[in-house]
Amino acid sequence: MDNPIDPSARPFRAPAPVPHATPLGFAGFLRTATRNPLEIWGTRAFKEPYIRGSWLGVPNIVINDPAGVRHCMVDNARNYVMQPLRQRLLRPLLRDGLLTAEGPLWRRTRKAIAPVFTPRHIAGFTDAMEVRSRRAADRLAEQEGTVTDAAHELTLLTFDILQATLFSDDIASEPEAFARSTQQFLGSMGRIDPLDLLGAPAFLPRLRRLKGRKSMLYFRGLIADTIARRRVQIERDPDGAPNDLLSLLVKADGLSSGEIEDNIITFIGAGHETTARSLTWTLYLLSQAPDERALVEAELDTLLPTLTDPNEWADKLVHTRAAFEEALRLYPPAPSLNRTALAADSTGGVDIPAGSTVLVMPWLIHRHEMLWDRPDHFIPSRFLPGNRESIDRFQYLPFGIGPRVCIGAGFALHEGVIALASLLRGLRFDYAGGAAPEVVQRITIQPLGGMPMRVSRR
Template sequence: MDSMTQPFLAPAPVPHTRPLGMLGFVWTASRNPIEIWGSRAFKEPYLRANWLRVPTIIVNDPEGIRHCLVENAANYVMQPLRQRVLRPMLRDGLLTAEGELWKRTRRSLAPVFTPRNIAALTPAMQQKSQSFAQELAARSGETIDVAFQMTLLTYGILQATLFSDDITGEPEEFAHSMDKFLARMGRVDPLDILDAPAFLPRINRLIGRRSTNYFRRLIAGTMEKRAELLRQHPDRAPQDFLTLLLQADGLSRSEIEDNIITFIGAGHETTARALGWTLYLLSQSPAERQLVEQEIDAQLASPGDPASWLDRLPRTRAALEEAMRLYPPAPSLNRTALQQDRVGDMDIPAGASLLVMPWLVHRHELLWDRPGHFMPQRFLPEARSQIDRYQYLPFGVGPRVCIGSSFAMHEGVIALACLMQHLRFDYVGATAPYPVQKITVQPRGGLPMRVSLRKTQGRLPEHEARPATPIGQG
């Protein structure tokens, strides 16, 4: 089957052709930041603008990205606007920490995310994904919100791998609170754009305070419960991420809490959105979906170690990666220049804002053939060499590249394979989903999709649980 036939044009805001003006810019940026971009942003390697009297340099060129975020990364610190939006909720988590705190936190967390530890968690990812697929199979013929359901699935995986299910609270209660939390956490307040004094209340943060406090109470209680178990019966403590974090050197209890909140808010949410968008895009690309289904059927006839699925399912992985190109988990990387710099023919003054926008780079006309279309074959092994390292940035780049990228890729491919082995998802919305940037790129109004069984037997096989290799061993 020719998967190149009529590739699907993924829904996205239409770039504007005229300046938005000050009021239009502030309103658009606070409502949906990816709508601020005009057509030039998708055609030129560098742009310069003055936003609120601050020079702003947009870098789309891969060589410029490499220079700024890798070779000269020390010259670029986190942009104040980004910190004003995220830091009140994430505090000293890895995503918002800076300077020596960031270095110390990164060093402390690096041993937690080793390939050996990630591989040890893949059986739990498989078990949770297969159990979730069984639950959806019982709802065959129903219309479900796949965006919300993927939040439930990734929360289940998070519970199993981070906490070994040793956490209070119901999954649906958590997922609803997560939606409220993220809706506020990633939303830019007009007062933040205008750099208004910190003492002026931000409505979004006031509304989101209750869900934030809920998460912190939940995490603090879970941490204390585990810490007590480690003190009294260390041999009984699950060897999961929480235990590794509590045993890590160099992190205070409050810093561990901040990083768990960051893992939940950034890691869990980004994978959920990537899964939802992938299932939607495949539903609009029947030829691609059939190829993925055929690969899953062939490879999972003998499933083997789920840690190997990332290599054994290249077409499934390619569909996920193409979805993350079109709807990047982190749509913006914002920095401020400490000293003057130059990229290409563009001067970057000290104090200027530097924007590397995966939303732009991933859809840039100079970098991609048919950039707005869903074409997973771009990411098949034989085509990967044509993609510059710095034109595809789903997990960022440079020293601050996402520490959990390997975890997320294993989780995404395992979840997709378990869902698509026996189920099919068809989009039934009256209109195409519309992407909105919050902390991630989310579908406004969700993803209404009809779930149905692919297999005639009507029931998924029971998952045969096998013991996982303890984290830190094997």
């Protein structure tokens, strides 16, 4: 368990669906999972290291024990492939992108993309992250008052950062239109349909996703145009083309135009939507925890004037980073990491038959009573130097784990801290909703209906 928290402290309890005490039954599970998958979990899932069950005759094993996570996701990772339900949900969106590709295609794609995300290369992006974040802060300062949806504003910011860094401002799209299409695309296409849960063939239409088809066509047309322009640029002047993610994909051996398109859409979804959601939750949590916000503001007031290189911020701004990491714990960008066992296995005394579904759920592990003190509460000090070292590597999984760990984890951490620091150095965000936000899972974990906030200068 992480370091015990001062018992006299009164931290903020972060909103989440209440675990049910009795089984949902077949029909109840189907209704609940299609409405909000976070609501399917009962109290046992937050208390026990392993949970055994079955769905449509397939054994399901939920693994909350860090040793079991390590065994299945790292030590014996070759035995575990992408689970079919996950693929039925994501492949219509991402096709052969890095998150859904498997086997030789996944290895070839990851090798092609890896140079963009080395620490040296990420360091070269941090100035642009700071410039675009400062621009967003200035824009919000000008519209001081209630912002209908802070999540939308942060989507604009993270798209701007993505544009400037990974695509060298080469995606020709009006930001507002892009942000709206992103929401429609991931919000409708990323919803579980009852047919997915029942294992129905892919050719049967998922009615819940029909609304997302227009935005999907918009995305694919936009990206196809972007790829075509960059190909022409590389052919005309190979040395003058930007050395960014887009160029690396276009130049990569063995990737078709469709596969390049799939990966760009993957990075648009995974590379800015997840960070925007994490920033949204961080601002909300800080607005509900005045003492924690005061620590962050004091740190920014004291240290930021002395830190001229944004590449240092993630290491030096320890309270700002801790608030962001605690938000990632409470609302993990990837709430589920689901696999299927190719061959029989066992871990922690639990048998895993061949063909079983293995569920490693950051949503459960990050709020598990066995692993965290006051797991449902916002306590950034868990992640301060001296405390963070006691957290097991396999109990904190905001970017996944094992061979398929998020390739952009370092990028996202720098982006999150730089954006948060740039916004909070001169602004204050207060939650403006009438009730606590309702927490739902689509692809990412989102506040249903957005996140209204009042923005004021401080």
